[in-house]
Amino acid sequence: MAMTNKNVRVENDFLGGKELPIEAYYGIQTLRAVENFPITGYKIHESLIKAFAVVKKAAALANTDVGRLELNKGGAIAE
Incomplete structure (x- = not known):
């Protein structure tokens, strides 16, 4: 048994x-x-990561509203 x-x-x-x-x-x-390209050694600032998440959520909600993204997928992305 696995x-x-x-x-x-x-x-x-x-x-x-x-x-x-x-x-x-x-x-x-x-x-x-991340595994293959540790070029600079710099990490992305937490504020930038949070900003990307806000943009991704807004895009998911907007695309769901206009019918370009299924409701369940848009909701999962926005979560």
Whole structure:
């Protein structure tokens, strides 16, 4: 019987699957970028990350309102 870790989720892309923390708002592409491109050593400021989240939420809500995004997907993104 396989053991499952409730603290991670598995996402897949064309390179295969990777485990991500269950609470992470980022996906497999961001995880791969962080692993493969630590060029500057600088971290993105928390304020910029929060600003991206606000823009993403606004875009999801707007696209849901005009019918370009399904309600369940828009709600999940806005959450």
